[in-house]
Amino acid sequence: MTASIPSPTSRPISGAEYRESLRRQRPTVYVDGHLIDSVADAPSLQPGINALAVTYDFALDPAKAPLMTATQTMRGVTVNRMLHINESAGDLLNKLEAVRLLCQETGCAQRYLAHDALNAIHQVSARIDDARGGGEHRARFAAYLADVQDRDLALGIAMTDAKGDRSLRPHRQPNPDAYLRIVERRAAGIVISGTKAIVTGAPYVHQFLVMPSRRMSAEDADFAVCCAVPVDAAGVTIVARPAGRPGEKPEHGAPLFSRRYGQSTGVVVFDRVFVPWERVFYAGEWEHSGALTHAYATHHRHSCIAARAGFGDLLIGAGALMCEANGFDPGRKASLREPMVELIKITEGFFACGVAASVYGTADPHSGGFMPEPVFANIGKLLLATQIYDMHRLAHEVSGGLIVALPGPDEDHNPATAATLADVLRANPAVPYDKRIEVARFIEDLTASYQGGWYSVISLHGGGSPAAMKQEIWRHYPVGSKVELVERLLDRGVLHDEQRSIARNRQPGRCCDAGCAAPGTAIMVPLPNAKGD
Numbered sequence: 001m002t003a004s005i006p007s008p009t010s011r012p013i014s015g016a017e018y019r020e021s022l023r024r025q026r027p028t029v030y031v032d033g034h035l036i037d038s039v040a041d042a043p044s045l046q047p048g049i050n051a052l053a054v055t056y057d058f059a060l061d062p063a064k065a066p067l068m069t070a071t072q073t074m075r076g077v078t079v080n081r082m083l084h085i086n087e088s089a090g091d092l093l094n095k096l097e098a099v100r101l102l103c104q105e106t107g108c109a110q111r112y113l114a115h116d117a118l119n120a121i122h123q124v125s126a127r128i129d130d131a132r133g134g135g136e137h138r139a140r141f142a143a144y145l146a147d148v149q150d151r152d153l154a155l156g157i158a159m160t161d162a163k164g165d166r167s168l169r170p171h172r173q174p175n176p177d178a179y180l181r182i183v184e185r186r187a188a189g190i191v192i193s194g195t196k197a198i199v200t201g202a203p204y205v206h207q208f209l210v211m212p213s214r215r216m217s218a219e220d221a222d223f224a225v226c227c228a229v230p231v232d233a234a235g236v237t238i239v240a241r242p243a244g245r246p247g248e249k250p251e252h253g254a255p256l257f258s259r260r261y262g263q264s265t266g267v268v269v270f271d272r273v274f275v276p277w278e279r280v281f282y283a284g285e286w287e288h289s290g291a292l293t294h295a296y297a298t299h300h301r302h303s304c305i306a307a308r309a310g311f312g313d314l315l316i317g318a319g320a321l322m323c324e325a326n327g328f329d330p331g332r333k334a335s336l337r338e339p340m341v342e343l344i345k346i347t348e349g350f351f352a353c354g355v356a357a358s359v360y361g362t363a364d365p366h367s368g369g370f371m372p373e374p375v376f377a378n379i380g381k382l383l384l385a386t387q388i389y390d391m392h393r394l395a396h397e398v399s400g401g402l403i404v405a406l407p408g409p410d411e412d413h414n415p416a417t418a419a420t421l422a423d424v425l426r427a428n429p430a431v432p433y434d435k436r437i438e439v440a441r442f443i444e445d446l447t448a449s450y451q452g453g454w455y456s457v458i459s460l461h462g463g464g465s466p467a468a469m470k471q472e473i474w475r476h477y478p479v480g481s482k483v484e485l486v487e488r489l490l491d492r493g494v495l496h497d498e499q500r501s502i503a504r505n506r507q508p509g510r511c512c513d514a515g516c517a518a519p520g521t522a523i524m525v526p527l528p529n530a531k532g533d
């Protein structure tokens with residue numbers, strides 16, 4: 001673990017303090033073609049700010065604090081779990097439950113990306129030091145981490161480059177700004193330029209963690225850069241989408257979920273941005289880029305599992321309520337119980353991969369930080385990436401067509417039609433009309449709207465496309481051990497050749513001392529309402 005840095009000031013802050021902190025920075029942000037004067041006050045960004053505020057407020061809620069905060073033992077401080085470096089398999093499990101809880105409340109709370117990036121940079125900093133000797137990278141990251149934890153910062157992850165022509169490596173791109181790179185080295189720091197194409201929460205975070213988006217070669221050394229940049233650093237421009245659906249009829253009807261909570265994504269353009277050395281975690285060490293992207297992807301896919309399980313919880317609850325409002329108890333109607341069970345199977349199925357990835361998590365040999373097991377983490381993410389479309393279908397199946405066919409909220413207040421609609425569109429006599437349409441609009445919002453499409457695409461591509469997950473699964477799965485197993489059963493030892501490619505990957509079994517957390521380390525804190533039970 002990193003050297004101890006005392007911190008008398010460390011204190012998780014509240015959502016209100018987070019909001020207020022946004023007023024102290026002046027980023028250049030455009031949304032829908034307009035320059036935003038004050039991010040904290042921009043209506044188009046409120047759903048995103050609200051979602052991040054939940055990550056702060058939950059950490060101060062005594063009932064949730066055991067899950068939403070963690071003790072960073074190397075510093076002896078309590079920090080928001082979204083900024084915690086994992087020290088055990090239990091930490092991985094608790095992060096999983098914490099992200100699920102946050103996403104049950106907000107749909108997607110976004111801040112877990114910071115956790116994933118901090119853990120990855122912690123690991124790679126130690127790796128670089130171990131390769132070169134010395135402790136410079138460890139120390140620099142430890143100082144940065146202490147600052148982030150003490151000020152309880154929100155971080156945006158600027159990893160995915162614009163990438164230009166996908167068939168060309170970074171140094172071959174006709175437009176060099178397709179990938180972010182070092183354009184100048186100075187005594188005091190580096191100067192970077194280029195474009196990060198998709199940064200969740202970009203307008204309303206405090207800093208960006210800039211990271212390379214792929215394995216680099218020696219010719220791409222200038223593109224192998226990892227550093228922290230304040231959102232309002234000179235030369236940074238954020239071109240963002242609104243968060244959620246803030247503009248839709250706030251004055252009418254039941255509140256839409258995505259009017260309250262949403263996510264903005266931004267294209268972030270870096271134009272000769274100066275970064276002082278104390279915020280540069282590496283610059284040019286291309287041979288470590290693969291390790292960084294692998295570590296980040298593994299942590300992030302593990303977190304995505306929990307995020308989408310929280311979303312699944314919303315669909316399961318809403319689906320059951322819709323059945324009830326329509327006059328059915330799915331427990332008694334097999335035709336509705338079957339799709340409801342399918343929804344549960346999908347959600348808990350990929351979540352179980354997250355649990356397995358935590359339990360089989362291992363300590364990184366360089367940093368000591370705990371890392372989820374990559375095969376289970378990638379399988380869980382791959383399952384949710386493709387099954388998100390089935391989740392939407394199942395929610396639609398149990399709900400009926402009204403979720404997209406209902407007259408709009410304005411009719412709720414139309415004296416000529418409101419009473420008739422309330423009468424004829426009621427189903428279960430025990431469920432008032434307004435309660436039925438509230439659930440129907442909730443399901444529309446989550447599955448059959450712009451926001452519904454957003455949940456599909458974030459699930460499919462967030463954390464990497466399915467091809468990236470499949471590549472990782474194949475790379476880490478011990479196919480060679482399985483080949484060996486069958487060869488032994490078939491008594492084919494004579495032909496055995498360990499060098500042939502199909503037999504090469506022979507990682508140790510998962511029940512060995514080195515592969516598993518030692519008994520007693522996977523200590524989960526009590527989980528109040530983490531699964532809604």
Ligand SMILES: Cc1cc2nc3c(=O)[nH]c(=O)nc-3n(C[C@H](O)[C@H](O)[C@H](O)COP(=O)(O)OP(=O)(O)OC[C@H]3O[C@@H](n4cnc5c(N)ncnc54)[C@H](O)[C@@H]3O)c2cc1C
Nearest residue numbers: 157158159160166198199200457458461462463464465467
């Ligand atoms: C809502 C949302 C939020 C996100 N938030 C963040 C964030 O906060 N920070 C961040 O850094 N990233 C973020 N991402 C980016 C995410 O990681 C990428 O979308 C993902 O890695 C895919 O990259 P891409 O979108 O550029 O697609 P592309 O790279 O264009 O891929 C499109 C398809 O082409 C295939 N392909 C691409 N290149 C090759 C190749 N060389 N050979 C063969 N096939 C190829 C891919 O497998 C895929 O099927 C977010 C994405 C979404 C959708």
